[in-house]
Each structure stands twice: as C-alpha cells, then as structure tokens.
Amino acid sequence: MGPNGRWRAMMTPCSPRLCSIVLLAFLQVTSAFPQMQQQEDRPLDPSLPEGVTVRAIINRFAAQEQIYKQAREHYTYRQVVRMQTLDDRGFPDGEYDDTFDVTVNDQGERVTKQVSQPRDTLKRIRVTSEDIDDIRNRLPFVLTTDEIPDYNIRYRGQQDTSGTHAYVFDISPKAMEENRRYFEGRIWVDSNQYQIVKSAGKAVPDIYNENGENLFPSFTTYRELVDGKYWFPSYTKSDDYLHFSTDSIHVVETVDYINYKRFGAESRIIFDGKQVGSDESQPSRDQRGSGNRQSGPQSPPTQNDRPQNNATPANPQQSAPVQRPRAPQQPVNPPPQPAQYVQQALMSLEQEISDVITKREVSILNRILTDDYHLISANGDSESKFDFLSDVQKGRAGTFGQPENMQVEVNGDRAIVIGEREESIPTDRNRVQTARVRFTDTFVRRAGEWFLIQTKEAGVRR
Template identity: 30%
Template sequence: MLLRGIVLLSLAAMDGAWLPAQDAPQGPLAPPPEHHVTRVGNVAEPEAPPSLPETEIIKHFSEKEDEYILSRTRYTYRKTIRIQEFGPDGQPSGEFVLVTQPGRDADGKLFEKVVERPRSTLPHLFLRSEDIEGLQRIPAFPLTSNQLAKYDLKYLGKEQVDEIDCYIFQAKPKMVERVRAYFDGNVWVDVKYLEVVKTYGKWVTDQGDMHPVADLPFSLFETYRENVDGKYWFPNYSRSDGTLNLKGQEIPVRLVIKWTDFKPVQGAPQAAVPPAPATTAKP
C-alpha cells in the first residue's frame, strides 16, 4: 500500500446498512484508558424481563435513532482517526493520524474534508486514501426504524455504561446478502430515556465479517456516545483492536475514532425523513 494525499472522503451510507469494501483477520488488545470496556457474550435467557414491553423499548429507541441521524447532519464536529502499531513492550511504536470535519458541496451533498494534513510514523504499514474511505461507510446509527424488519432483536439483561443503567439488546440480521452488510452485535439502551448510548459489534455479509480498512484486521467496533446539547446521543468514541501477521511477526494494531467539538451549523437545512439506505455496493 502506498501513502497518497487524501483530499475528500465521502460521507456515504451513514444509516441502515453498510456497503462492503475489503476483508482481513482479527485479534484483541487490552482496553485503552478512555473507557472501561465490558463484553457481553451469548446469553441463553435474560435474568428478568424489562419493566416495559420489549417491543415498546425497541420502537422508542429506533425512532430516536431516526431523529439523531437527521440531527447530526446539522452539526459540525472534529473527527480524528488514529491507527497505531504496538511493539513487543506493549507501547505504541508508531501511528497514522487523519483529522476531518463534515462539509457540503455546491449541491448540498455531505462529505468529509481533511482539516489537518495526514501524518504517519507507522513502522510497518503504509496507508492510501481508499483504505480510510471504508470507515466512512460504517453507519453511525445501525438500528433505525426502517431497518428493524431486517433484524431479530433479543433482550439480554441490564448493565451500567458510564453509570447509566441500560437495557442490552442483541441484534442479529435475519438474512445476509452479498452487496450489503448488516450489524451483528449488541446495543445498550438507557433505561430511563430509551436511547442508545453504546454499541458493540461487527458488520457481516454472506461472505463473512467485513473490515472497513483494507488489509487491516479491524472488524469488531465498540462505540460510545455523548449527549450533545442535552438532546442527542451522537457517537464520540469508537475503537477496534486486532493483530496483523507480517512475515510471521504478530503486530498488535488499534484503530480509534474520536468525534469532538460538536457545534450546531447556523442555517443548516432541515430534513423531514431519514435518508433511505443505499442498495448497491461500490466496486
């Protein structure tokens, strides 16, 4: 892979389903200090049913997702993508950093523009623009109301996330396709306000797990959200860990995406309904 100048990154397919790009292996790392990471495995039966009907909880949080996906288009923010390699001592040995922010072209179409020149000190990896573009195709809000019919949702139990009591739901796609990837994982829903505050999972097709960064082993993403302006829960931190095998050498790698500095855009257009998910894959 060759490092090339990155000018514009498309903001395509930000809801519903992900259009796949590349594939690679996967492996774990210890959690970073930003968040305490917990894993929820397959649970045969929940400890106790939720206080509200499951269908009511699901309907409420999916409608909130519809609201958030529209509202986020009316905000600007700073997005920092960081890919790190780790040495035998467990410390970072180099990193690639790219900083973008959302913008609109002359036709009003959303895109991501680079605001800081990408820099890399990675000792083994070289990245090109196509490798990073796959990250833009990961939907930020996977379980919008127009996607619910494509999933089986199962209540797993309760857990706290950053001191917030949450219901946990497992989402499994009813069917998998070749040209479209679906979310396979868990969502944490605030018990009081019925809003998604965290997701953990991967995107799958009939070919298996998807990897948004070409040739790198990132498939499972743990994503936390931040309450913005007291109204919206937007993603603010996402992480994926893996192990790269280069000529017999196992190299731990980590991808972290941070969204910061959320600010409303004055005069941003108001959308009436959530955008429909794309139906065809990029070549």
C-alpha cells in the first residue's frame, strides 16, 4: 500500500503515452465540483470587498481557523461514513459504511472509538488505512495562521451561498513536501463573522507509482454553528469519477458529523492570550429544533431531513438506481462589464492558466475549463478534457511560458483570446521539445465567470 493512498484501483497502471506533438493542457480530476456549485450558489461577483482589504480578510479568517481548530479538540462527536461505487447504469456495485466516535478517555486523551465493524463490499477499489486517515482528519479542511505561508490564496469575489454572503478564495499549495497532504480548491468566508462556512476541493497530490494509482475525489464540506460559537463541519459530500489509467470509477460518498458535545465544564479555549467563546459569543443564524446545535448555511440538510442509508441491501447490484439530482437551471449572467475590464481580466486569466499548468494545480484548472472543453493541436488532433488528465497529472504536458502578444475580442458572453507562448514538452526521459505556439482560446461567460471552452494551436515560425 502507498504511504499516502486515498483510493486505489485494484489494477496495474498502463505504460505512459509518448508525447508526439506540442500540447496545451488545461485539465483536472473531476467535473462534479463546479456542477455542485452551480446548483447551490448565486453568480459570483468579482468586485473587491468594501471597507476591508483582501489581506485583512485572510488574516481574520486564518485567526478564526486557529480558534476553531483548538475549540474542536474540546468536543466529542460521531462521524458516519457512507460510500458507494456505481456502475454505468447508476446501480451500486460496492459499498462501504463506517461509524466511529471521537471522544476522550479517562486520562483526558483524545481517542477514536469504533461504533461498529465497517461493512465493505467494494470490488473495484479498496479503502486503505490512509483513506481512513483522510476521512477522519483532512476532509474538514483547516487553514490557520501558521499554514497561510504554505498556500497560494487568490481572491475571486463575493457570492451568496445557501443564504450566507461570503468572500470567495481559491486555495492551492505553493509546494508539496514529500509525505504531506494538502488541500486544493475553494473556500467561502462569511462576510460578517470572517469564518469559513464551506470548502470544496480535494486532497492533493494524487499518487502514481510502481505500486498503483491513488486518486482522490473532490468533495464539498459544509459547516454549521455549534453552541452559538464555532463553525464545525456538519456534512461532507462527494459525487465524482476517479479516472484511472485503465478505467473510470464513479464514487459517491457522504460523511455526517453529528452529536457535538463539549466535554469538561472547566474547558477553555485560549487564543492570543484571551479566552474565546465566553458570553460574548457570536449570534447564530437560524434555530434548528432544540438543543445547542444551530445551523449555518442552509444547504446541507439536517440529520432528520437527510435520508438514512443504514440498511444493507441483500444484493447491491439489484438495488434501485441512485436518484440523480435534476439539472440546475442555467445560471443567469449579471449585466455585462466594460470591455476594457473584460479584456484585462481575460489576459490575467491566460497568465494564470500558464502558471497553474506548469505547477500542476489541477483543481484550479478544473474550474477554468468547461466539461466539453477540447484542444485542437497544430496537426489537427482533438483532445477532450478527460483524455488529457493523465498527461497533466503526471507532468507529461510540460511547462508553459507566459503568453505574449495577446489580442482580445469580446462579443457579449463569448470572447476570443489570440496570443503566443513557449511550450516545453518531455518526449522521453532525457529530452524536452520546445516550440513556440500560437493559441486561439475561446471563452464563455456563465453565472458571471469566464470559462475556457476551446483551444486551437498552430506552430509559429521563428
């Protein structure tokens, strides 16, 4: 088993595909994440915040995360994990269930207690000890003041998400140390309380080695207000395809965090020399039934509202097909922005694309590309988004220089950017092919954001 495995296909990897043409690679692991966002979020407003700087917002929510991280150590709770793999018809062909309590022993030490023996009928993938560690410790992504220097943090705008007005940031690691896991994706920060209320992305990196392939699904984690003080995880969901070299496997997973209870009447949370969470607690948003647990964003259903999935079907392959959510209505674009603003934004986006491809920040690329994105290379070959996955992930797409001589033409909700750049593509272990490429990128505007739908390449004579 790999040291940092997430999902492992029980198969051997294919031989690497040789790079025979100069490629333009803008891809990522999954398309489920942006679809989930469109179902739940209002259009993104790219305007800067008023009355506060972006740096101040980052500093504030990072400090709140430090408080949250310390506070959660003083709570017990139960975690319920449900997982399925689905066949091409949408029928479950394997399941995994696990329930455990995070509690405290007589010595005051934090321990995990198994409530019942996990039920595992998975056939095409298997859950490893590293998988369990991710489920228990990494899905509730935390970004504290100490961790801020490890990440690129890009402000994207403001957005109403499930009844909460939030500042939106994209997060990606600056560098990846060996044997360390990171988060790559998007976070939503409440504009009043400066606390993370939702995160969506994946654990990185995916692992490819001689032992197999370890791929990580994208997920969305919602938080809710507990005891009127702390925004704790309440629900994580994932509906994603894991694209192995020989197969794509559809995985559906939910994780519920329930029964938060504070232990020790004298427990105190200390941050920066001050007690946190005293009588001056922040007001809650909506009351949800009785007890101390109060809701934050309205999107995740309550435990009573969510369907219970505890029953074990006699034959998973004969279970009823999983109900797919109805397709969301096409998001309405806000009024068009001035052409000069759009031109500058698209040129900045082109520069970012070159950067994230070279750095393999695939989660960010996934949100830039449409699902039907195609690259048409200089020799006329067409590559789909998912055909390019392994090349980008394994570094075979090469490095991209900064775009030059760009020209932007805007026509309503569509735009074309023409420019040139240097691309270096590895052809074997010891050689790199460098070429100057003229690209023509077509962008579309959806829900206020620009997405890349097509790239055409042509060679440039020196």
